[in-house]
Amino acid sequence: MGKKSKYLVTAALPYANNYIHIGHIAGAYLPPDIYVRLKRLNDEELVFICGSDEHGTAIEMAALTENVTPKEIIDRYHYSNKESFEKLNIKFDIYSRTSNEIHHKTAQEFFLNLFDKNLLTQKTEKQLYSEKEKRFLADRFIIGTCPVCGFEEARGDECENCGSNLSPLELINPKSKITGDIPVEKETTLFYFPFGSYQEELSKWIDSKTDWKQNVINYCKGWFKTGLRERAITRDLDWGVKVPLENQNGKVIYVWFEAPIGYISMSKELFIEKGNPDGWKDYWFDKDTKLVHFIGKDNIVFHSIMFPAMLMAHGDYILPYNVPANEFLNFSGAKFSKSKGNGILVKDIVKIFPADVIRYALAVNFPETKDSDFTWDDLQAKNNNELAAILGNFINRTVVFAKSKFDGKIPSAEIKNENDEKILESIKLSASRVNEFIDKFRFRDGITEMMNSVRAANKYFNDSEPWKLIKSDKARCGSVINTCLEICHSIAVLINPLLPDTSKAILEILNKDESDLKWNKIGRRVLKQDTILGENKILFPQIEDSLIIRLNEEYSSKTEKLVETDETNLVSIDDFRKLELKVAKIMDCERVPKSKKLLKLKLKVGDKSKQIVAGISEYYEPEKLLGKLVVIVNNLQPSKLMGIESQGMLLAAKKNGELKIVTVEGDIEEGADVN
Ligand SMILES: [Zn+2]
Known part of the structure; x- marks a missing residue:
């Protein structure tokens, strides 16, 4: 018999600026938990590593927006998400965090290893700088128009609309996400890692992975076709792992460079806890270890190209054995997304259903080869x-x-x-x-x-x-x-x-x-005759329709359904004329107490006034709406939202997590008909 393999199983490090939802669970956490539990029943040697990814501009941004420290943000989500995993019986050997000292040290050592080998290049270049905020605007601190698709709210690192990877300088009409300040170009010096130098080796390595999932292989090949470029691996930011060199004040290692190193630092931490501080080396330095990264498809590039290139450059560590990335889980045909807030959060669903029922319903629908629906x-x-x-x-x-x-x-x-x-x-x-x-x-x-x-x-x-x-x-x-x-x-x-x-x-x-x-x-006789049986219990009580109806109502308001125009939903002109669309002027506007989404609007429609409650508070400050001419459905049956009567509906356009109310260009008297 040959030497038995060891498994080093990792699950994508959740970003500590949001609560995890069931889409994440189906993508990257329940599959490895099942995998690991099965290996354990087979007495395989393994460790299962995960933890919070706690750096990057999204966290600094959330802190600035809420006017709290980054530490408050990461603590809130780290502990909550840790508990969510526990409630679903997703059992990591360690669930740590990249803000820990040991991670900073490990990431810095990794950086210095590459620096000492002269693998990093230093380049002085222009970056966007806000005079008002006295800071460089990296990644998510900047928004502007995507040069690829024209989406107006593209981020400095990525366009969420078309998926293009961007750099802030590529954005058209860039401005600060926080203050709206128009930045200037200012010189800064950053370190670059030459991913392109590893393309040949990476490509050969991927070619040898004949048992990898096709979606992962195709994705990598797409990247190779475009050609890997060198990428900046440092940033001008406060929050993160400091660049461990002199004259690097105000510089941190780019979050996507240091986060995957978290798998190494968390392994170290685990073995320190076990009282065997060198034990992690038996995994990371042993060619017989099977390193398996469970992730969602949005993380493929980092786990099957960038991190492997870094590991190749460093040279001491093993490369991934497999990267079984899943596609996405959707909810009733709508996309789960942090920004849209329509996900079913784990912390909520575990209060309604037992862990095993949730695990089963998700697992039979795993988005293994294509997106699936919950x-x-x-x-x-x-x-x-x-x-x-x-x-x-x-x-x-x-x-x-x-x-x-x-x-x-x-x-x-x-x-x-x-x-x-x-x-x-x-x-x-x-x-x-x-x-x-x-x-x-x-x-x-x-x-x-x-x-x-x-x-x-x-x-x-x-x-x-x-x-x-x-x-x-x-x-x-x-x-x-x-x-x-x-x-x-x-x-x-x-x-x-x-x-x-x-x-x-x-x-x-x-x-x-x-x-x-x-x-x-399994399949063997292990019971003893005459053993007295324990108390019987109903393992899976029926789930009643009333509960499902309630949940459907509660969650449908959080999703956006695609309206498809096909033959069956054409309406006649008579049907359309039943709707009374009118121009109205917003006279007063305030937030509905205790509601995150609702604004209460007082409108003037001709010589009448009207009250409408609209779910637009996430998109508009009340005072910004005053005096606007908007389009409303005037003859909608009144309804109550949080106890407040709403006597119509505001028309708005919504896509990609953005919402714009329909306004009337130029001057026209309120009360005018729209048709
Ligand atoms: Zn775009």
């Missing part, structure tokens, strides 16, 4: 029709039978027949297929296989007809129920990586400890 109705259906009707049902009917007909004890299996051995054998085979699927990052296939095993178990129960046998042949009946209880144990192991709480609950019913919670025990 809906509340689907979660309900998965719980009621699969978890309860198939899995819960098998455990329940077996335990209920044993309790009522065999004094609540595990009966003897003295009259076995070949059907008993066949079902156990088939579950064992199924387990090896699950193992293969998940080893290849085909989680959905693995989960289908798990559930097929449980379906087969139900069929065995039905075909054996224990309810008839109990009258005709109690000893044979006992053997069937004994086998069913053994199957319950096998299922507890089989589903453990996906549904850890349910697995534990089944073991408790079987009065079994975790000693046989091993993958190679």
Whole structure:
């Protein structure tokens, strides 16, 4: 036997300026948790690393916007997100943070290693500088028009509309995101890393990765085709890892250069905690370690090109074994996005549903090869029709039978027949297929296989007809129920990586400890005859329609549906004329107390006045709206929002997280008809 491999599994470091949502979980956190739990049941040696990414302009920006320190921002999201993972039973060996001293030191050492080898170039160049704010405006501190697609709110590092990577100098009409100040060009000296020099080596390396996911390979090839450029790896900023050289005051290492080094520093931290400070080297310096980066597709370039290039340049470390990036999970056809605020936050959903139900509903929909969709109705259906009707049902009917007909004890299996051995054998085979699927990052296939095993178990129960046998042949009946209880144990192991709480609950019913919670025990007989069964419980209570209806209402207001014009939604001119669109003038405007989104507007429509409550508070300051001529739907049925009557609707245009109200150009008297 050859040397057994070790696994170094990482999950993308969540950015500590926002709460994680279920799209993140389906993309980069639940897949590795299942993967790691399965490897552990197989006694594989591994560590599972994650933590908060706590530098970068987004955090400094959030701090400036809220008028708090960056430390307050990162503490808020770090601890909240850590708790969210725990509540979903996503169990890292360490969940640390890049603001820790050990990370700063590790990143600085990495930087100096490259500097000492003369791999970094220093260039003096013009950057945008705000005289008013007395700072260089890097990355997200600057917005302007995208030179590629014309989007007017493109950021200095990236256009969210077309996905182009940008530098601040490329933006047309740049201005400060915070103050709107028009910046000047000022010289600064930055360090560059020559990614282009590694293109050939990277390209060969990617070519050798024939088992990588096609989306990842295609993405990398796209980058190679464009050609890798050198990129600045330092920034003129306050918040971050200081550049460890003289005369570098006010300079930090670019967040995307230092963040992935976090996987190394967090490994160090983990082994210090374990009392084995050098233990991390057994992973990072050992060519037999399989380094697996779980990420979402937006992180592919950093994990399969940039970080590997940095690791190649450094030379001491292993390269990734695989980067199984997922696509995105959408919500009822709308994109989850931080800026749109329409995500289902983990901290919220764990208050409504048990962790295992959430894990299952997400896992069967993992966006493995293309974007997938999450809906509340689907979660309900998965719980009621699969978890309860198939899995819960098998455990329940077996335990209920044993309790009522065999004094609540595990009966003897003295009259076995070949059907008993066949079902156990088939579950064992199924387990090896699950193992293969998940080893290849085909989680959905693995989960289908798990559930097929449980379906087969139900069929065995039905075909054996224990309810008839109990009258005709109690000893044979006992053997069937004994086998069913053994199957319950096998299922507890089989589903453990996906549904850890349910697995534990089944073991408790079987009065079994975790000693046989091993993958190679699946399909084997491990129970002791005459063991008294524990208390039975309903593993998956039904999810009622009323709850789903409520959630649909609550969350649909947070999403934007695409309206497609097709033959079926054309309206006649008569239908259109039923709508009374009018020009109105905003006379007064104030925030609705306790609401983040709502503004209360007083409008003049001809000689009448009207009150409208509109969800635009995130986009407009109340005072900026005074005197504007806007277009409203005048004859909308009145409704109440947060107890305040709204007597119409404001027309607004919305896309890419931006919203603009429809205004009237030039002068026209309010009350004018719009058609
Ligand atoms: Zn663009």
